[in-house]
Amino acid sequence: MVAADDGTWPLDFPTLYVVPDWIAQHCRLESVGGLVRGPQPFEMYDWQLRCTAHFYRVRTEARIGQLSTAFCFRRGQVVAPQKSGKGPWTAGITAAEAVGPVLFAGWAEGGEVHDCRSYGCGCGWVYEYEPGEPMGRPWSTPLIQITATSEDQTDNVYRPLQAMIRNGPLGELMRVGEQFIRLPNDGRIDVVTSSAQSRLGNPVTFVIQDETGIWTETNKMTKVATTQRRGLAGMSGRSLETTNGWDPSENSVAQKTAETQAKDVYRFHRLPPKGLSYRNKAERRKIHAHVYEGSRHIDLDAIEGEAAELLEKEPAEAERFFGNRLVAGMGTWLQQDRWDARTQVRELPERARVVLGFDGSDVDDWTGIRAETLDGYQFTPTYGPDARLAIWDPQDWQGQVPRLEVDAAVHDLFERYDVVRMYADPPYWETEVDTWADRYGDKRVVRWYTQRVVQMHAACERLLTDVTKAASSFGHDGCEITSLHVRNARKAARPSNRYVLRKASVLQKIDLAVCSVLAHEAAGDVIAAGEAKAKRRRGRGF
Known part of the structure; x- marks a missing residue:
């Protein structure tokens, strides 16, 4: 998974700086900081300016005539808490995409300007480019859609956009209607919802997709x-x-975007510090202060009141809406932030004593290996000359897990580490597990069936406890894939108040979470059996 901008990425790159300046000049709102003072220029907060700069970041090899391919990012995603200012900001971006200089128009050599009069705007504004700065121009026929699940939801963007047009010079170029805005050269901005999908086949130059955290297969x-x-x-x-934070069990559009491997998708998501409890009022205040940083109109006392009330009946929803965290609802096995808070990367010595947890599949689920030292440090090992992670997604291997690669990884790990024990779930891999048991000894390679309810429940509870208890020494390497799989894991109820792990949905894999459970269970069993310390080898004369 490609990392998201957390507000710390550098801004030392070429971008269309003309865009935020154009927005400040042309987009005006009556409400500034919650106070009605007459139309005021829309000046972006720092986080909004950051997102704008990244969204309009220009590739150094960009050429005149290129449209989307002139930019580093084909699309973007901004995850921010409730009422932090997403709606007015995207309204400003939409206005710029409608009649502003949002397309790459070459590199300035010195003396070039953007003069609004050249594009039918009589405001008189002129922007002078610095030498080497990328220049911008408007679309000739912009076709834009503002999209959400309902008309009320589209109002988050459409209403401030209407106000921006009516309160400033944009009224010369844009004609406001209830469901669409007419633009020059037969361009238009349409409002699209789940009940008005007839417009979806239309060609478009820019699309706002609002609150994609609730965009799912169910609501189409x-x-x-x-x-x-x-x-x-x-x-x-x-x-x-x-979007706000989403429920990871719903496999929403927002979640798919956040988890994409595509590098031309910009994502901004400022997560709160790890390890803070949202149920603790003092720590909740710190969470709110962090995720709302820069949104000057926000009163944290007001946010606290709403969050505390929602927390009584819908704690996961409160944490998603106001804490900007990705928290699942009922049935979650282990909250991702609790798992992530145990990240403590460290180097291991040669021939470190470890145990392994292996969970295999064939053509659908993933196959993986997690390792754990006997003092509680868990990690995803690497193997082979290219130091590949011991994780195999069938889609990366022509639709089937590469069994020779897996066997090579197991061989490499037994050579590189002092593997005390390996717990391997045999289904689909009976022959390979038998081979490993014969090769390394059946006391080291143990067949551990995860479908045994009593044993699997106990193993899951052991890891859950050691991750969440305050005095635990458990830590891990911060493997992002394992973190996602932990987040996807749900409790599937079984008799006698027990459970096993299941996926939140068919597409949300949990295999590395299962590997983690097996590795941790193996470590606990080795310690309980008194095998934690390496046996001394007696030489001659002893």
């Missing part, structure tokens, strides 16, 4: 998102998602 918004992206690809256009 996943299809909306993919259809719009196909339309954008045909026009070489771009899109921008905004």
Whole structure:
């Protein structure tokens, strides 16, 4: 998974700086900081300016005539808490995409300007480019869609956009209607919802997708998102998602974007510090202060009141909406932030004593190995000349897990580490597990069936306890794939108040979480058997 911007990425790159300046000049709102003072220029907060700069970041090899391909990012996603300012910001971006200088127009050599009068705007504003700065120009026929699950949701963007047009010079170029805005050269901005999908086949140059954390297969918004992206690809256009935190069990559009491996998708998500409890009022205040940083109109006391009330009945929802965390609802096995808080990367000596946990599949689920030292440090090992992670997604291997690669990884790990024990779940891998037991000894390679309810429940509880208890020495390497798989794991109820692990949905894998459970169980069993210390080898004369 490609990392998201957490507000610390550098801003030392070429971008269309003309865009935020154009927005400040042309977009005006009556409400500034919650006070009605007459139309005021929309000046971006620092986080909004950061996201704008990244979204309009220009590739150093960009050429005149390129549209979306002139930019580093084909689309973007901004995850921010409730009422932090996403709506007005995306309204400003939409206005710029409608009639502003948002397309790459070459590199300035000195003396070039953007003069609004050249594009039909009589405000008189002129922007002078610095030498070497990328220049911008408007679309000739912009075709824009503001999309959400309902009309009320689209109002988050559409209402401030209407106000920006009516309160400033944009009224000369844009004609406001209830469901669409007419633009020059037969361009337009349309409002699209799940109940008005007839417009989805239209070509588009820019799309706002609002609150994608609730866009799912069930409400048919996943299809909306993919259809719009196909339309954008045909026009070489771009899109921008905004959302609160989402429920990881729902496999929403926002979650798919956040987990994409594509490197041309910009994502901004400022997560709160790890290890803070949202149920603790003092720590909750610190969480709010962090995720709302820079949104000057926010009163943290007001946010606390709403969050505390929602926390009484919908704690996961409160944490997603106001804490900007990705927290699942009922049935979650282990909250991701509790797991992530145990990250403590460290180097291991040669021939370190470890145990291994192996969970295998064939053509659907993933196959993986997790290792753990006997003092409680768990990690995803690497193998082979390229130091590949011991994780195999069948889709990366022509649809089937590469069994020779897995066997090579096991051989490498037994050579590199002092493997005391390996717990391996045999289904689909009986022959390989038998081979490993014969090769390394059946006291070291143990067949451990995860479908045994009593044993699996106990193993899951052991790891859960050691991750969440305050005095635990357990730590791990911060493997992002394992973190996602832990987040996807749900409790599947079984008799006698027990459970085993299941996926939140068919597409949300949990295999590395299972590997972690097996590795931790193996470590605990080795210690309980008194095998934690290496046996001394007696030489001659002793």
